[in-house]
Amino acid sequence: MTTLKYFPADELTAFATRIFTGTGMTDADAAVIARDLVKANLRGIDSHGVSRIPMYVERLQRGLVNPRPNVGVEKVAGAVSIVDGDNGMGFIASHKAMDEAVSLASQNGIGLVGVHRSTHFGMGALYALQAIEAGYISMIFTNSSPAIPMWGGRTTFLGASPIAAGIPGGKHAPYVMDMAMTVIARGKIRLAAMKGEAIPEGLALDIEGNPTTDAAKAFEGVCLPFGGVKGSVLATLMDLMSGVLTGANFGGDVKSLYFDHSEPQNVGHLFFAIKPDLFMSLENFEARMDEYYERIKALPAAAGVTEIMMPGEPEQRREEERLKTGVPITANVVSDLTNEGERFGIALPQGRSEGEVS
Incomplete structure (x- = not known):
């Protein structure tokens, strides 16, 4: 225990x-x-x-991350900017990028911001919540160090490369999605390895390409994409949009957080911010979100399920609980x-x- x-x-x-x-x-x-x-x-x-x-x-x-980056923002089109993270912590460049995306969206209805020369940016939901707090819809893409194979391959090439998104609610909980392209987030395998715990079958392969339930061997080996080929295709999209498009590393070149201390990572991110009242009044949008939430709550639950929740709602409740305990x-x-x-x-x-x- x-x-x-x-x-x-x-x-x-x-x-x-x-x-x-x-x-x-x-x-x-x-x-x-x-x-x-x-x-x-x-x-x-x-x-x-x-x-x-x-x-x-x-x-x-080790000097692989700049503790005092000069994070630069350059506008490249009417509703588009690029952020140079200056090899600083990805959190800093990413918050700045979402602020810029929201600012662009306030003027144009939508804002798109790419980031290069960044590093691992933590939990993707951070930036969806940031946009929600400002009253905006968002999507967040990132690439990451190799963790899963290209479909049909046996060596790592694509990152876990999560996607996150947020949609403000009305009086009810907002929609918040944050998921990696692996069956399980690689960080969770790392945490299981740190605890000395086994992982379920079907999540990863060891360094020799064999299925394993040993979390330590899995962390050194290959995570498997969720949904088979579908997860691999989505991870490819994240790498193309976050890496190729932004000028960051791509195609297996993002350096590992854990095993590669040769040079900075040069991770790429892409942030979208969208005004929720583009096609109707904000009041109408919020009312429709409330109706959507209430329809979810009225759905018949499957056996053993006590409540159906909006994506992000379990995490919101857990936060409320942990703030107390x-x-x-x-x-x-x-x-x-x-x-x-x-x-x-x-x-x-x-x-x-x-x-x-x-």
Whole structure:
């Protein structure tokens, strides 16, 4: 049984902020990344949360990530801009890109922003939620380091390359989608490997191309695309649109976060922002979203299902719960964070044991 400790989100955020400031980042940028990582934990996407701090810190300290990037924005067409991430943390370039996409959409109805010379940008839903908060529909594409084969191949070529999207709701929960092109997010396999847990069959192959349930072997090997050829085709689209189109690395050239310390990643992203009232009034759009939500809730549930939810609603509820109980962190991640904090002279908050959480 995995031992958990629970940490208040604000204390965990403050700890992470100090860690990133210790790498030479500005206070403002460090706070953004800390909030984003804890946000992932709050929503239950623990694979993209604070467990990644040691890996990010290592890349910063190796000089593979620029702690103080000069993120540039250049308008290239009426509703289109390109962002140069200057090899900084992908979170910073991506928030700036979504801000630019929203600004362009406010003027033109739609905004499109490409990003190159970026790095891993964390949980894709961060940017869908950012657009929703501004009142805009969004789609987010990214490529990533090789994780899955091209359909018919046996070696990694395509990234897990998630797609995310958000649509504001009316009085009910918005639509929020964030999914990788793998059967399971590669970060979740990494987390299982860190815990020493097995993974189900059908998720990955080992380095020799054999099916495996060993998470450590799977992480070193090949993840499988969801839906077979369909997942592979979608991952190809993400690579073409995020990598080829934007001027970033593509076709297997994005450097691995974990195994390749030879040079910066040069990840590419693509952000779309769309005004929700292009074809009708905002009031009418919101009413239609509410009606859609209510129709979902009225659908007959399958056996064993107590409630049908809008995509993103389970994560929203989990966030509300974890804001009360604290963020659950496994013992091995607690150990990693404690060690990371000691390197910078920063104490990890004490947290509470499972028995102390009501």
